Amino acid sequence: MARALYIHWPFCLKKCPYCDFNSHVRDEVDHAAWQRALIADMRHEAALAGGEPLASIFFGGGTPSLMPPALVDGLLAEAERLWGFADDVEITLEANPSSVEAAAFGDLARAGVNRVSLGLQALDDAALRFLGRLHDVAEGLDALAVAQRHFARVSFDLIYARPNQSVAAWERELERALGFGTGHLSLYQLTIEPNTRFATDVRQGRFDPLDDDPAAELFEVTRALTANAGLPAYEISNHARPNEQSRHNLAYWRYQDCCGIGPGAHGRRGGAATMRHRKPENWLSAVVEHGHGLREETSLSPSTAASEALLMGLRLAEGVPLAEIATRFGIEPARLIDPQRREMLAQLGFIRDEGERLAVTPRGMPVLDAILGELVHPELVAA
Ligand SMILES: C[S@@+](CC[C@H](N)C(=O)[O-])C[C@H]1O[C@@H](n2cnc3c(N)ncnc32)[C@H](O)[C@@H]1O
Ligand code: SF4
DSSP: OOSEEEEEEOBOSSOOTTOOSSOBOOSOOOHHHHHHHHHHHHHHHHHHHOSSOEEEEEEEESOGGGSOHHHHHHHHHHHHHHHOEEEEEEEEEEEOOOHHHHTTHHHHHHHTOOEEEEEEEOSOHHHHHHTTOSOOHHHHHHHHHHHHHHOSEEEEEEEESOTTOOHHHHHHHHHHHHTTOOSEEEEEEOOOOTTSHHHHHHHTTSOOOOOHHHHHHHHHHHHHHHHHTTOOEEETTEEESTTOSOHHHHHHHTTOOBEEESTTOEEEETTEEEEEOSSHHHHHHHHHHHSSOEEEEEEOOHHHHHHHHHHHHTTBTTOEEHHHHHHHHTOOHHHHBOHHHHHHHHHTTSEEEOSSEEEEOTTTGGGHHHHHHHHBOHHHHHO
């Protein structure tokens, strides 16, 4: 039974050069056909994982703020009919901060969206041009102001550790960002993803990514400034005031079941991993043909599921409930986490070992990937 629903909208006005998400530019989208198909895909999941009211819905993308509000309204009405909503259901939509999209915020709020995650990406016009964004700072901040008028909860994304970005410049940018008073911020270090335009640019010497040391310094500054402002990191890239965390993403990091519908959406349902057809056209024809967009459903062995739970949960400041995971998947704690490495990493101050619960410390977070590689038992990962 899932209490979280993810809906993927795969279309964007332009492909950003850093982005490897399942996002596509199309001249025309048949909204009526997409509404029918998303509803069919949703019904298929609800039949398999219904029964409990939804605590969260997340429209991710792509650019879900390009969805007509009536389409969002139709999907939410169907989700409520199929699952019912918990009293305080969190309904988030990812939005790009253009004036056209901001004009639809009022209607999206009336459709039931109560939280928006806005892709501001930078508060510097030259950086926005470098990132290939269609908005400038002024337009982005106007959209933020409109969002704050319409939605009780607003978050925005910034990408830092950009080429040549200095500590002082990032401090100024982040201080300004914190000044807007949102309860949540997602602050991502720029990653050069394979098969993106930025990967080609770097290969061809058009720019150099920031080195690891300055990037680590920016990470420290980020943690310090956000904590001072009352929005400490609760996940490696996510910061929130108390009770303002994204409940949907928390469900995912805490390894709770989540239905994922729409192109390329992943889900976890009763010990199985679900994956939808990735390319929009393939997903749409699959739904028309079979009534759902599922491409693969893989039953996960207890050790694979346990290692996923550890890899996800250790991104969180609260860490993982080891004893609970051991019981849930029927695996001894010593097989979950390598005892020797656990002791060594605790002595080095990279992890906080509270017996039943284990967490990566602020000191360990900058080298999280290396720690995960050391910590999660090799037999478990190989299983
Ligand atoms: C699904 S994406 C985008 C949502 C929305 N379409 C937008 O662009 O504003 C979610 C976020 O991931 C971040 N992101 C995507 N690719 C990234 C990369 N290569 N490095 C760092 N952050 C990235 C961006 O901040 C982006 O807003
Ligand atoms: S960053 Fe957002 S707008 Fe840009 S291509 Fe990716 S999903 Fe689309």
